[in-house]
Amino acid sequence: MRDLELIVVEDDPMAQTIYIDALTGTGCHASFCSTVSSALNLASTINPDVIIMDLGLPDGSGVDAIKKITSAGLCSNILVATASQKIAEHQAAMDAGADLVLVKPIDQDELHRRILSFSGSAN
Amino acid sequence: MLEQLEGRLDRPSFERLKLLVGQQFNHLQETISLKDAGREAEAKALVLSGRGKQLMDEVRRISQRELEISQALLESTRKDLEVWSSVLRNLIYASVAVLVLILTLSFVAVDRLLIKPLRIIERQLAEFARGSVDEVEGIKTRIDEITHFSTRVSQFVKTVKQADRALFEANRTKQQYLADMIEAVPDALIVTDYAGSILRCNKAAEALFGYEATQLIGQQVEVLIPVELGALHKKHRERFLSNPVDRPMRPGAEFFGQTKDGKRVPLAISLNLFNASDAKQIILSLRDVTEIKETQRQLEKSVNDLRSVESKRNQIFGMVAHELRTPVAAISMMAQQHDDDEWLQDRDDLKRTARDLLNTIDDMRMVINPTLERPIRSETFTVQQLNASVAANVASIVSASGVRYEQANAIPMVFNELEFSSDTYRVRIAVTNVVKNACIHSQGDKVWMISRLYMGRNEKQYLEWLVMDNGVGIPEDEIERLFRSGERGESKAEGSGLGLFITKSWIEEIGGKVEYRRRSGGGSCFGIRVPLVSPSEQSSAAVKDEKVQRQKVLSYTAKLNVLFVEDEIMLRMLGQKLLSTMVNDIDVAVNGVEGLSRLDPTHHNIVMTDYFMPEMSGVDMIRQLRADGFDGPIIGVTAATIGEQIGEMLNAGADLVLPKPLTKDSFIGAIAELARKRRLDEVIVDEDRS
Numbered sequence: 001m002r003d004l005e006l007i008v009v010e011d012d013p014m015a016q017t018i019y020i021d022a023l024t025g026t027g028c029h030a031s032f033c034s035t036v037s038s039a040l041n042l043a044s045t046i047n048p049d050v051i052i053m054d055l056g057l058p059d060g061s062g063v064d065a066i067k068k069i070t071s072a073g074l075c076s077n078i079l080v081a082t083a084s085q086k087i088a089e090h091q092a093a094m095d096a097g098a099d100l101v102l103v104k105p106i107d108q109d110e111l112h113r114r115i116l117s118f119s120g121s122a123n
Numbered sequence: 124m125l126e127q128l129e130g131r132l133d134r135p136s137f138e139r140l141k142l143l144v145g146q147q148f149n150h151l152q153e154t155i156s157l158k159d160a161g162r163e164a165e166a167k168a169l170v171l172s173g174r175g176k177q178l179m180d181e182v183r184r185i186s187q188r189e190l191e192i193s194q195a196l197l198e199s200t201r202k203d204l205e206v207w208s209s210v211l212r213n214l215i216y217a218s219v220a221v222l223v224l225i226l227t228l229s230f231v232a233v234d235r236l237l238i239k240p241l242r243i244i245e246r247q248l249a250e251f252a253r254g255s256v257d258e259v260e261g262i263k264t265r266i267d268e269i270t271h272f273s274t275r276v277s278q279f280v281k282t283v284k285q286a287d288r289a290l291f292e293a294n295r296t297k298q299q300y301l302a303d304m305i306e307a308v309p310d311a312l313i314v315t316d317y318a319g320s321i322l323r324c325n326k327a328a329e330a331l332f333g334y335e336a337t338q339l340i341g342q343q344v345e346v347l348i349p350v351e352l353g354a355l356h357k358k359h360r361e362r363f364l365s366n367p368v369d370r371p372m373r374p375g376a377e378f379f380g381q382t383k384d385g386k387r388v389p390l391a392i393s394l395n396l397f398n399a400s401d402a403k404q405i406i407l408s409l410r411d412v413t414e415i416k417e418t419q420r421q422l423e424k425s426v427n428d429l430r431s432v433e434s435k436r437n438q439i440f441g442m443v444a445h446e447l448r449t450p451v452a453a454i455s456m457m458a459q460q461h462d463d464d465e466w467l468q469d470r471d472d473l474k475r476t477a478r479d480l481l482n483t484i485d486d487m488r489m490v491i492n493p494t495l496e497r498p499i500r501s502e503t504f505t506v507q508q509l510n511a512s513v514a515a516n517v518a519s520i521v522s523a524s525g526v527r528y529e530q531a532n533a534i535p536m537v538f539n540e541l542e543f544s545s546d547t548y549r550v551r552i553a554v555t556n557v558v559k560n561a562c563i564h565s566q567g568d569k570v571w572m573i574s575r576l577y578m579g580r581n582e583k584q585y586l587e588w589l590v591m592d593n594g595v596g597i598p599e600d601e602i603e604r605l606f607r608s609g610e611r612g613e614s615k616a617e618g619s620g621l622g623l624f625i626t627k628s629w630i631e632e633i634g635g636k637v638e639y640r641r642r643s644g645g646g647s648c649f650g651i652r653v654p655l656v657s658p659s660e661q662s663s664a665a666v667k668d669e670k671v672q673r674q675k676v677l678s679y680t681a682k683l684n685v686l687f688v689e690d691e692i693m694l695r696m697l698g699q700k701l702l703s704t705m706v707n708d709i710d711v712a713v714n715g716v717e718g719l720s721r722l723d724p725t726h727h728n729i730v731m732t733d734y735f736m737p738e739m740s741g742v743d744m745i746r747q748l749r750a751d752g753f754d755g756p757i758i759g760v761t762a763a764t765i766g767e768q769i770g771e772m773l774n775a776g777a778d779l780v781l782p783k784p785l786t787k788d789s790f791i792g793a794i795a796e797l798a799r800k801r802r803l804d805e806v807i808v809d810e811d812r813s
Binding site: 007008013014016017019020023024025026027028029030031032033034038041042045046047 | 531533534535536537571573575576577578579580581582583584587589591642643644650
C-alpha cells in the first residue's frame, strides 16, 4: 500500500488533535493548515490524495477552497468535516466537488476507516 | 617338350590374371571417373582403401609365378633342345628368320628376364635348322600373350605409381600447411625434447630472441634464459621432468627471457607435453609482456599517486581541522565565560555558531575517516526554531543561487510550541544539506521546504521535512547512486556539505529515513523523516541521576589542586578562568619543562596538559612525570582530532584525554570518570567514609 498524501485544513487546534489520533498508524503524510490560502498553496505543492476540509475558515469559505482545488485538478478526494448541520451547506460542498461530508463531532473510527478506503482507491 | 610347356602354363591361372587385371582397370577407371566428376575425396578414399594395392599384389604374384614357370620351362626346353638338337637341326632352319624377328620384338616388350633364355632358344633354334613350324607358331603365340600381358602389367604399375605419387603429394601439401601454420602463429613457439634441447621454433620465436632457427636448434633451452636464472631453470626443469604432467607454470611468477643481444624480456609462458612420433616433447608458447608490464607499472604508479594525493588531502583536512578547532574552542570558551554577562545579547547565537563550527570540524574528520562514528547527542528543539535555523543556514546559498526559496510549517498547531527531542544538529544539518543541494543542483528556479507529520504504520509519529524543487529531477538510475558514499550526482555544480550519503546514514542512525520521490509535476522531492520523541519520554530518572551525580562530582572538584599546562595564552587564560570556578586551586605552566618544575607533588593532585607545546611536549612531560613517580591523575587536552596523539598520551601515562575546547561539562565528565576508576580516592576519601 502506497503512503497517502493528505492535507488537513482545520483552524481549531483541538480538532487537529482529533485528526492526529485518527491518522496515526495509517502510514500517511499529513500536512496541517488553517487557512484557505495555505491550503491552496500546500495542495498545489504536494498534490495530495485526500484533503480533509473544514468549511468555516478564518480567511474564507471551505466551499470556495473546494471549488478552486477541484477546478485546478489539485485533488480528487475531498472530505468535508463541518460542525454545521445545515443540509444546504452540505449540498453546496458536494456541488463544489466534495466526495463526502462528515458532521462534527467526528467518530475517529469512521474517519480512520474512510481514510483507509481512500488509500485503497489511491492505489 | 611343347606338351610339357602347354601343361605347365595352366589356362586357369592365366584367366585369373586377366580377370584381376581387368578388375584393377575397372577400379582405376572408377577412381578416374570419380576424380573427373570432381568427387576427389571419394576418389582418394578409393585409392586409399587399398583395394588397388591388393589387386596389384595379386597380379604381381601371379605374373611372378608365371615368369618363374616360364623360366623353368625355358630351362627345361633348352635341355630338351640340346638332346633333340641334332635330330631337329635340319627341320627348323626355315623358322629361324621368323623367330629372330619375334624374339627381337619380345626383347623390347618382355621383361628383361625373358630375354636371355629367349636368345638361347633363338640360338638353339637356329641350330635346329627348320623344325616344326606349327610348334614354333605355338610358342610365338604364347610369347605374344606374355608380351601383351607384360605391357599391361607395366601400364598398371605405372598407374599405381601415379596414384602413389598423388597420395604423396597430398600428404606433402598437408604437412606443408601445418608447417606454414606453425610458422605463422603470432606467439613464439619452441619445441624441446625432455632433455631441454631445442628441436624446432617458429618465426615469432626467431623474432623474439633474435636468433636464426638454425642457431637455436640443438641448443639447450637455457640459452634463451638470463644467465643468472639458467641454473635455477635447469633445476625447475629437472624437477618437472620427475613428474611430467601438463600444468600451468607457477602462477603469479615472473618469467624472463634473454635475447641474442643480451636484452632481458619479461615473458608470459605456457607449456604442454605432447607425444611426437618417436619421443615425448615439450611445446612452449611464449609472449613478450614488456608492454603489459609497463602498463601495469604505470597503473600501480597511478594508484600510488592517488593514494598519496588522498593521504595529503587527509593531512590537509586534519591540519585545517586542528587549526580551526583551537580558535573556535577559544570562541566557545569565551561564550561560556560570558554566561553571566547581560550585555552579550547574541550570546546564544555565538554559542550555537561555535558549536556548529565544532560539529562541522568533527564532520570533516568523519569525511576523512568515515568509520569514525558521530555520537548521537540529543537536544530539545521546536519545529519553528529548527526551521528558522535552516532558513538562516541556507540564506546565503539561496541568494547566491538565485532560486526562490519558500518554507512552510504544516505540522498541527498544537505541536508548534512543543519541544521535541532528537539529535537536533543532525536534523538541522540534514535538512540544510538537502535544501542546499536542491538550490545548487536542481536547475530549477524554485525550492520549497515543508515540515509536517508522518503517521507511521507502527503507531509512531514522525516529523518530516519535505524538500522539493521544480528542476530537472533525477534519472531513475542515478537515484541509488546518489545515496552512495562519495557521489554527488551528475551536476557539475560545486558540491557543499557532506553529501547525501552522510545525511542519510546520520538520519538512519537516529531512527529516521531519507527518501527520494519523483514529483508528478517534474522536479525532485526529498523527504527527511525523524521519529517524534518528546523530551519527557526520555528517562527522567536518568536526568535526575545525572544531576545528583553532577553535584557529587562538583564536591570532589572543589578539593582539586590543578596544574594546568598550555602554551596558547588565550586557551591558558580561559582554561584557568573556567577551572578556577570549580577547583580549589589552579597553577599554570606554558610548556612541559615549566610544568615539571612547577609541579609540587605535595600540593597538586591532578595535572592537565596540552599535547603540542614548545620546549617539551605534553607526551614527554607525562612520561617524565610518571618516571619521576607522580601517581596522581593526568588529563590530556588536545585539539588534535585525528592522528595518534590521543593514543600517545594514554600510552605515556595519561588517565584520559579530552578534546578541546575544555568545557565545564567535559571537565566534570572527566572527573566523574576518574572517580569511577577510583583515581580520586585520596581526594574523596573523607566524602566516602563520612
